[in-house]
Amino acid sequence: MELNSKIPEGPVEKKWDNHRFNMKLVNPANKRKYHIIVVGTGLAGASAAASLAELGYNVTAMSYHESPRRAHSIAAQGGINAPKNYKNDGDSIWRLFYDTVKGGDFRAREANVYRLAQVSNSIIDQCVAQGVPFAREYGGLLDNRSFGGAQVSRTFYARGQTGQQLLLGAYSALERQIGKGQVKFFDRREMLDLVVIDGQARGVITRNLRDGSIESHVADAVILGTGGYANTFYLSTNAKACSGTAIWRAHKRGALFANPCYTQIHPTCIPVASDYQSKLTLMSESLRNDGRIWVPKKVGDKRNAKDIPEDERDYYLERRYPSFGNLVPRDVASRNAKAVCDEGRGVGDTGLAVYLDFADAIKRNGKAWVEEKYGNLFDMYHEITNENAYETPMRIYPAVHYTMGGLWVDYNLMSTIPGMYVLGEANFSDHGANRLGASALMQGLADGYFVIPYTIGDYLASSKFPKVGTDHAAFKDAQRGVDELIEKLISTRGTKTVDEFHKELGKIMWDYCGMGRNEAGLKKALELIPKLRDEFWKNVRVPGSSKSINPELEKAGRVADFMELAELMCQDALHREESCGGHFREEYQTEEGEAKRNDERFSYAAAWEFNGIGQPEVLNKEPLTFENVKQAQRSYK
Amino acid sequence: MNITLEAWRQPDQKSAGQFVKYKATDISPDMSFLEMLDAVNTMIVKRGEDPIAFDHDCREGICGSCGMVINGRPHGTERGVATCQLYMRHFKEGDTITLEPWRAKAFPVLKDLVVDRTSLDRIIQAGGYVSVDTGGVPDANCIPISKVIAEEAMDAAACIGCGACVAACQNSSAMLFVSAKVSQLALLPQGYAERKQRVEKMVAQMDAEGFGGCTNTLACEAECPKKISVTHIARLNREYLIAKVG
Ligand SMILES: Cc1cc2nc3c(=O)[nH]c(=O)nc-3n(C[C@H](O)[C@H](O)[C@H](O)COP(=O)(O)OP(=O)(O)OC[C@H]3O[C@@H](n4cnc5c(N)ncnc54)[C@H](O)[C@@H]3O)c2cc1C
Ligand code: SF4
Ligand code: FES
Numbered sequence: 077m078e079l080n081s082k083i084p085e086g087p088v089e090k091k092w093d094n095h096r097f098n099m100k101l102v103n104p105a106n107k108r109k110y111h112i113i114v115v116g117t118g119l120a121g122a123s124a125a126a127s128l129a130e131l132g133y134n135v136t137a138m139s140y141h142e143s144p145r146r147a148h149s150i151a152a153q154g155g156i157n158a159p160k161n162y163k164n165d166g167d168s169i170w171r172l173f174y175d176t177v178k179g180g181d182f183r184a185r186e187a188n189v190y191r192l193a194q195v196s197n198s199i200i201d202q203c204v205a206q207g208v209p210f211a212r213e214y215g216g217l218l219d220n221r222s223f224g225g226a227q228v229s230r231t232f233y234a235r236g237q238t239g240q241q242l243l244l245g246a247y248s249a250l251e252r253q254i255g256k257g258q259v260k261f262f263d264r265r266e267m268l269d270l271v272v273i274d275g276q277a278r279g280v281i282t283r284n285l286r287d288g289s290i291e292s293h294v295a296d297a298v299i300l301g302t303g304g305y306a307n308t309f310y311l312s313t314n315a316k317a318c319s320g321t322a323i324w325r326a327h328k329r330g331a332l333f334a335n336p337c338y339t340q341i342h343p344t345c346i347p348v349a350s351d352y353q354s355k356l357t358l359m360s361e362s363l364r365n366d367g368r369i370w371v372p373k374k375v376g377d378k379r380n381a382k383d384i385p386e387d388e389r390d391y392y393l394e395r396r397y398p399s400f401g402n403l404v405p406r407d408v409a410s411r412n413a414k415a416v417c418d419e420g421r422g423v424g425d426t427g428l429a430v431y432l433d434f435a436d437a438i439k440r441n442g443k444a445w446v447e448e449k450y451g452n453l454f455d456m457y458h459e460i461t462n463e464n465a466y467e468t469p470m471r472i473y474p475a476v477h478y479t480m481g482g483l484w485v486d487y488n489l490m491s492t493i494p495g496m497y498v499l500g501e502a503n504f505s506d507h508g509a510n511r512l513g514a515s516a517l518m519q520g521l522a523d524g525y526f527v528i529p530y531t532i533g534d535y536l537a538s539s540k541f542p543k544v545g546t547d548h549a550a551f552k553d554a555q556r557g558v559d560e561l562i563e564k565l566i567s568t569r570g571t572k573t574v575d576e577f578h579k580e581l582g583k584i585m586w587d588y589c590g591m592g593r594n595e596a597g598l599k600k601a602l603e604l605i606p607k608l609r610d611e612f613w614k615n616v617r618v619p620g621s622s623k624s625i626n627p628e629l630e631k632a633g634r635v636a637d638f639m640e641l642a643e644l645m646c647q648d649a650l651h652r653e654e655s656c657g658g659h660f661r662e663e664y665q666t667e668e669g670e671a672k673r674n675d676e677r678f679s680y681a682a683a684w685e686f687n688g689i690g691q692p693e694v695l696n697k698e699p700l701t702f703e704n705v706k707q708a709q710r711s712y713k
Numbered sequence: 714m715n716i717t718l719e720a721w722r723q724p725d726q727k728s729a730g731q732f733v734k735y736k737a738t739d740i741s742p743d744m745s746f747l748e749m750l751d752a753v754n755t756m757i758v759k760r761g762e763d764p765i766a767f768d769h770d771c772r773e774g775i776c777g778s779c780g781m782v783i784n785g786r787p788h789g790t791e792r793g794v795a796t797c798q799l800y801m802r803h804f805k806e807g808d809t810i811t812l813e814p815w816r817a818k819a820f821p822v823l824k825d826l827v828v829d830r831t832s833l834d835r836i837i838q839a840g841g842y843v844s845v846d847t848g849g850v851p852d853a854n855c856i857p858i859s860k861v862i863a864e865e866a867m868d869a870a871a872c873i874g875c876g877a878c879v880a881a882c883q884n885s886s887a888m889l890f891v892s893a894k895v896s897q898l899a900l901l902p903q904g905y906a907e908r909k910q911r912v913e914k915m916v917a918q919m920d921a922e923g924f925g926g927c928t929n930t931l932a933c934e935a936e937c938p939k940k941i942s943v944t945h946i947a948r949l950n951r952e953y954l955i956a957k958v959g
Binding site for chain 2 (some may be wrong): 123130147151160200201202206209210247317354526571576617621
């Protein structure tokens with residue numbers, strides 16, 4: 077398939093302006109004649125739905141949650157970036173652009189990243205106008221902090237609840253439009269298929285989770301803001317319901333899936349305690365600003381942290397990366413934690429943890445200071461582990477956190493299916509092979525508030541929309557397909573629960589497609605996954621009926637999709653014979669153990685085309701060119 | 714440890730419900746409350762029965778999805794945590810734990826422990842926002858706000874919309890929830906222009922949804938997982954008075 081990224085002409089800093097001028101506009105009086113479906117109302121979906129409704133479009137929004145306010149975005153803690161340069165520390169749009177391209181290990185599209193940096197300042201303005209209570213200085217102006225591998229302070233935050241406050245801002249804008257009748261919101265609806273008619277996305281099929289009924293929704297364009305697929309690994313920092321279902325089913329309808337293997341492993345999570353663990357809790361990365369990470373120098377040193385003298389501790393990040401120290405990007409921090417644990421120097425009962433120590437910060441600034449800055453995180457840590465981190469260092473370990481991969485989109489955020497757009501974590505666009513901290517919130521809101529309202533108009537104004545209804549054969553077929561799938565899940569009546577299958581899949585993925593990957597392991601995973609999938613379809617037990625609230629059935633559908641998506645992730649990881657960002661192929665590393673890219677062979681986005689379940693997918697390449705940031709080996713030394 | 718659950722089972726909104734007993738064995742004190750429920754549900758599924766339905770998502774106390782009345786107390790006896798942040802180490806060997814859904818006219822039970830809280834969204838629709846469209850807003854630092862006020866607004870904004878305050882209240886009042894939003898926007902200059910309509914419309918919607926009136930029992934504050942203070946109710950009352958008289 078020919079991939080046209082539609083990157084506008086001109087120098088990178090002019091592209092978005094030029095493009096906005098060149099795009100067709102929909103006459104204000106005509107906007108209400110267009111109907112747009114927004115699936116997912118996290119940051120990306122809610123901001124898009126509200127903004128499009130404000131412009132006058134007719135919007136249908138839906139979410140499998142009971143309310144838009146429950147989306148996974150609510151859990152983001154740390155903050156959101158914008159190069160306001162309020163701190164006078166040398167920040168600029170160019171620097172944010174540069175940092176993001178470099179942070180993504182040169183696997184993102186320059187033009188998109190530049191636009192992201194460009195519009196990010198407006199996000200902060202918008203949120204403040206909505207009443208988002210960002211942290212402030214005594215003088216009344218906004219406070220910033222440095223975060224996740226940046227050397228400037230450009231992160232805006234609202235305590236440890238930035239995602240919550242930003243989502244509540246977008247939610248309030250959305251509720252305002254729902255109140256006005258400009259958006260019709262369907263709660264507890266799960267999108268289970270995309271309907272494509274004559275090559276255009278024209279609607280979706282949903283299951284009403286309240287009573288199990290299968291519904292059709294028609295529109296002129298469909299927007300997916302359905303989040304990431306980190307839960308393929310079962311254990312991750314994502315909320316329990318996060319899934320790949322919407323994007324996977326759209327993929328099966330023809331949308332290419334780009335860079336599925338790019339997953340982010342977050343370095344600072346509370347370690348796994350045991351088998352019953354249902355999810356992993358992130359400890360905000362901001363802790364790395366003041367906490368020091370270390371392990372014992374000696375292998376197998378089981379003494380308590382406080383009994384290990386200073387000169388027998390290895391502050392390995394500070395040692396290896398003197399200029400960035402504990403603030404190296406996430407992929408680097410995670411890999412190093414794994415490496416020291418693999419050497420046998422990990423701490424805690426399982427040996428799969430490293431210390432994050434605040435003793436020096438407490439000595440320097442006092443306990444009260446630490447408490448004011450991080451008190452809620454220390455409380456959370458205590459609640460979960462029953463340990464007091466003011467007295468003994470926290471134990472942390474990397475966990476699956478975010479997926480940089482997603483549906484392929486062009487510069488307009490349109491997928492390879494005309495009329496279907498993908499926003500937020502669900503698309504692949506801006507973070508390359510590694511996302512920097514505080515930039516997912518920025519991207520989700522950039523997409524929703526400031527990109528899609530323009531780009532969708534161009535499509536609507538320049539396309540024809542033959543009248544279709546839910547009685548169209550394509551809707552009937554899709555409905556039937558969904559019904560059959562559900563029936564199959566319910567009627568299997570096997571012996572293993574959905575969670576048991578999901579845990580097994582997660583373990584395969586973590587072992588072979590996790591922080592370190594190699595050819596043999598990936599090939600092994602590619603044998604194990606189809607076997608597990610076969611067993612799933614023969615032996616899964618889904619109790620209850622399809623015509624009522626049935627959480628087990630909901631999970632079963634999602635796990636069925638993860639089983640297919642997992643295979644593609646491994647296929648992508650196997651084909652990419654280089655290390656870049658979060659994708660670390662053990663065969664390809666520098667002498668110091670850093671990721672070694674192969675720009676000659678792999679400077680492209682890998683966009684995969686579905687080819688039948690269990691069949692290898694077809695690879696399409698979008699070459700990436702770097703005209704503004706020189707492709708170099710990342711160095712944080 | 715071993716415990717007994719007495720869980721409310723109700724197949725759907727129309728049917729009557731009842732308590733059903735389940736034995737939970739081999740529960741580790743380090744399990745979260747919801748992980749304990751997962752374990753019980755796995756056992757129920759293995760027996761070929763319908764597991765206990767409950768809402769949950771983030772499992773870290775921020776999305777507001779989870780929520781059940783545990784031994785008569787919304788979100789259980791620990792202060793300042795949501796159900797998902799409760800750990801089994803707070804229970805004892807041999808305990809019997811009763812589980813019920815939020816009970817309020819404005820929160821109909823959909824199944825077992827799952828209730829419909831969309832009434833809270835409709836209150837927000839009535840006025841829980843600042844009327845700004847996307848674009849055309851001033852630079853963020855054009856609106857200076859004192860740190861003290863910003864922090865107080867943040868205290869109110871921390872509400873997760875779980876509805877425990879309603880479940881805790883003998884009148885099923887949503888006053889703490891409503892006041893948290895009214896207060897946040899009343900404290901901030903951005904909310905000033907619409908302050909009168911906002912409080913009137915939100916209170917009117919609260920009444921229309923069938924939530925009861927507030928008689929200052931303070932039960933809501935005691936059960937709120939985010940420790941939202943009743944001082945916000947006092948502020949709401951002031952705002953309401955200003956709207957009515959001025
Ligand atoms: C613990 C944690 C902390 C984080 N902290 C930060 C941070 O500090 N800074 C930062 O920038 N990023 C952070 N992130 C990442 C960031 O929160 C997410 O990437 C971002 O919020 C995703 O937003 P979204 O709108 O794309 O998707 P989501 O918020 O996941 O929303 C997805 C929406 O789609 C709906 N949906 C999904 N599938 C379907 C379907 N099939 N049918 C119907 N509806 C569906 C859901 O109901 C939901 O409404 C964090 C992530 C985690 C896990
Ligand atoms: S005020 Fe407290 S109890 Fe009530 S909805 Fe908000 S967080 Fe829940
Ligand atoms: S599951 Fe999100 S608050 Fe409990």
